[in-house]
Amino acid sequence: MNRRLLAALALIVLVGTAGCTTILGDDAADPESLSADAEYDYDTDRDAFITVNRGNYTAVYNVSAKVTGDNGTIEFYRTNALTIENPLELEALQFRYANGTVVRYVDGEAVVVRSDGTQEPTDALAVETTRQRTVVELPAEEGQIAFTTPKSGKEIAVYTPVHGSYEVALPPDRDASVPLLSRTRPSNDDRAVVGDRVHLRWDDVETSVLSVRWYLDRDLWLFGGLAVVAAGLGVIGVAYYYRRIRLAEKRRD
Numbered sequence: 001m002n003r004r005l006l007a008a009l010a011l012i013v014l015v016g017t018a019g020c021t022t023i024l025g026d027d028a029a030d031p032e033s034l035s036a037d038a039e040y041d042y043d044t045d046r047d048a049f050i051t052v053n054r055g056n057y058t059a060v061y062n063v064s065a066k067v068t069g070d071n072g073t074i075e076f077y078r079t080n081a082l083t084i085e086n087p088l089e090l091e092a093l094q095f096r097y098a099n100g101t102v103v104r105y106v107d108g109e110a111v112v113v114r115s116d117g118t119q120e121p122t123d124a125l126a127v128e129t130t131r132q133r134t135v136v137e138l139p140a141e142e143g144q145i146a147f148t149t150p151k152s153g154k155e156i157a158v159y160t161p162v163h164g165s166y167e168v169a170l171p172p173d174r175d176a177s178v179p180l181l182s183r184t185r186p187s188n189d190d191r192a193v194v195g196d197r198v199h200l201r202w203d204d205v206e207t208s209v210l211s212v213r214w215y216l217d218r219d220l221w222l223f224g225g226l227a228v229v230a231a232g233l234g235v236i237g238v239a240y241y242y243r244r245i246r247l248a249e250k251r252r253d
Contacts, residue, residue: 029087035105038094046062049167052151056151059146063145065162066162074138088149093136095144095146110124125138154213156212163204174198175198176215183213185211188200
């Protein structure tokens with residue numbers, strides 16, 4: 001019985017400490033990561049604009065449409081294999097006021113970046129983590145918050161901190177239009193090609209999670225080739241068995 005109990009406890013600890021987040025705390029708000037450099041597309045009329053890259057994705061959210069956090073805060077999280085909430089790891093965190101002034105982290109400290117390039121320390125933008133969520137204290141109730149977060153594989157699941165219109169720009173030479181090879185939940189309302197990226201758009205997202213799975217363009221050709229080969233083999237097989245049946249009928253006659 002003791003061995004079984006120890007094995008169960010070991011499993012819980014292993015699951016809780018998997019990835020970047022641990023059950024006792026995490027490094028989701030690492031000052032060095034928060035101070036990383038990044039460029040964001042703030043000129044969007046969407047409540048959420050997400051750009052998916054090879055190893056991460058960037059997000060720009062309209063904080064006036066937020067649905068997580070208390071007054072003056074917004075919360076970000078993800079889930080593990082057991083659907084347990086964990087803090088979302090944030091990098092290159094920035095906040096942009098409606099007038100264009102940006103607050104960001106430099107050398108682990110929040111600063112206001114003026115239009116002339118000068119910087120002034122501020123405590124208006126602060127980050128802390130709980131066992132389940134990353135909590136960002138917002139400088140204002142109007143504006144945009146932007147950050148970068150790691151990803152892996154050909155799928156993202158965004159636990160929506162804001163509701164409203166969404167746009168997701170897939171990595172170059174990727175698509176999500178063939179149901180067997182891709183999936184969007186909820187289903188996107190529109191699709192457009194901008195440069196070398198496919199942009200998926202939603203008019204009004206009110207679900208707690210938005211997920212997108214995509215494929216490489218070359219995967220579509222590979223899938224199409226395999227389908228043609230399978231269809232050809234099927235035709236040959238049908239013709240073969242039809243011929244055997246006809247021969248059997250002749251022998252019987």
